[in-house]
Amino acid sequence: MKLDEIQSNLLKTIADLEGTPEGAVNIRIDGSPVLRHSSPGIEITPKTDKPGFDLTVAPGSRGETVHVPVILTKAGLKDLVYNSFIIGENADVTIIAGCGIHNSSHMNSQHDGIHEFILHPNSKLRYVEKHYGEGRGKGKKILNPTTMVHVAEGASIEMEMVQIAGVDDTVRNTTVHIGSKGHVKMIERLLTHGSQHAESNVEMYIDGVSGSGQVLSRSVAKENSEQIFRAALIGRSDCTGHVECDSIIMGDSKIKSIPQLVAEDARAVLTHEAAIGKIAGEQLIKLMSLGLTEQQAVDTIIEGFLR
Amino acid sequence: MLKLNDISMVVGNDQGENREIIRGINFEFEAGKVYGITGPNGGGKTSLAKLIMGIYMPSQGRIYLQDKDITPLSISERAQLGIIYAFQQPPRFKGLTVKDLINIARPGIDNLHLRMTLRDVGLCPEDYLDRDVGPGLSGGEMKRIEMAQTLAREAVVSIMDEPEAGVDLWTIQKLIAVIVGRYKKNPRLTTIIITHNENMLHICDEVLVMESGMLVHRGTPEEIWPHIKDEIECKMKEQCSGDVAYEIR
Ligand SMILES: Nc1ncnc2c1ncn2[C@@H]1O[C@H](COP(=O)(O)OP(=O)(O)O)[C@@H](O)[C@H]1O
Ligand SMILES: [Mg+2]
Secondary structure: OOOOHHHHHHHHHHHOOOOOOOOOEEEEEOOEEEEEEOOOOEEEEEOOOOOEEEEEEOOOOEEEEEEOOEEEOOOOOEEEEEEEEEEOOOOEEEEEEEEEEEOOOOOOEEEEEEEEEEEOOOOEEEEEEEEEEEOOOOOOEEEOOEEEEEEOOOOEEEEEEEEEEOOOEEEEEEEEEEOOOOEEEEEEEEEEOOOOEEEEEEEEEEOOOOOEEEEEEEEEEOOOOEEEEEEEEEEOOOOEEEEEEEEEEOOOOEEEEEEEEEEOOOOOEEEEEEEEEOOOHHHHHHHHOOOOOHHHHHHHHHHHHHO | OEEEEEEEEEEEOOOOOEEEEEEEEEEEEOOOOEEEEEOOOOOOHHHHHHHHHOOOOOOEEEEEEOOEEOOOOOHHHHHHHOEEEEOOOOOOOOOOEHHHHHHHHOOOOOHHHHHHHHHHOOOOHHHHOOOEOOOOOOHHHHHHHHHHHHHHHOOOEEEEEOOOOOOOHHHHHHHHHHHHHHHHOOOOOEEEEEOOOHHHHHOOOEEEEEEOOEEEEEEOHHHHHHHHHHHHHHHHHHHHOOOOHHHHO
């Protein structure tokens, strides 16, 4: 795999990758796979009917980390990809995904990833996805991920989705189904600035007895950016669910936060907390009294909040 | 070291009337000394501390640090010159840990000193270093973390606003020992403790009593304590149904 400097920097930012990673990996650059390796426990095969891959983790396979980053450096490219992640019974793995776009042109670059996760009984997955854009051109950097998650009996997934900088437009749609004794924890971290627009729609169906689902979102909106966050928890059995969305609003930005609880079973216990507010003056004063400038204090508070 | 020259502060109330909450204070705090400030609630102790830190601006008067006029300086600038204020009610931060705050207070602090600082305020480093300074901490824990930042910073002027509030007796004794060991014996440092605690007041070289925005008495702890004892005990009983009376004896 030969990468130029822009490509290696993007890979480092979104997947913390330097050089060629060990074990299973799939790296997609400008619409085509450039590196694909399977490992004894994890098989990655291309889809035959459309762009994308099937990543299959063998039952009982434990402890591996697989990297599946995507980067876009060609302006004007619209990349659409379908990936399926099938986690076998009793397997336990970590998947590091992410998408980095470099666009210095005046044409838009767009990546739409359609991801499906199928967790077989008692499997466990940690999924980390970072979104990042860079480049000074007028061309927009657009990311529209669609994610579907099926969690079978006793399986659990922790998803961490982070979008820290440079993505102009994003609409994220996530649908989750949780079986009995299944657990889902979804963590979203989002920062928007300039005239960026970000929208996240989560629908989490807790179908099985003793299933549990959590959506934890923290976001910061700066300047003229806009954010919309919708999270619906649908409790369909003796289950628990919790949504928490907490936002810092700055400048002339706008944030709309809509947690929604739907109980379709009298035994469902669903809760939500939502808060939007500016940085408290006392917090700034406190950090300034420790020697930080006002700007450093603001940056420190935001960085901590989104960590 | 720190000189207050005819400091007054006027605030407006809801009715649009002006009220002078600090009234013509003249005082010079010397290096190498520990000062206590006490007096009834609402007397202006916290406001005076905030004036020194630059959180409030005086409507009249000047403040000098080591002969430099710091009256026009911002909070950050005063902090960089060596003033620190441990808040009476420290704010909480979502996402910043105890370790983060101490690192900001003392950039580059090594692990050993980081841990020592926490032990000095009665917190176990293993349990607290990575804790969020957020809604999960009690008031007493917040106060101790606030003190830890102040200790770590080793500023030339340290102002501690009721460090004993909500903190257990054992930790108060520990704090007193640390203040004696680190501040009282250091000829470079000036320490100002706002407190109602008898043991705290007794380690001070000089005690000031503030009432209605003025310094009404000054003297040694031995001279001052008998005059204020009854009033403080009585106030504490009123506010805490007697619980704290035991603590200040
Ligand atoms: N920012 C402010 N605006 C208006 N009034 C204030 C402000 N800060 C303090 N005060 C008032 O000034 C008086 C002194 O308060 P404070 O300095 O907190 O006293 P202490 O710390 O001695 O209890 C009180 O009556 C308080 O309500
Ligand atoms: Mg006070």
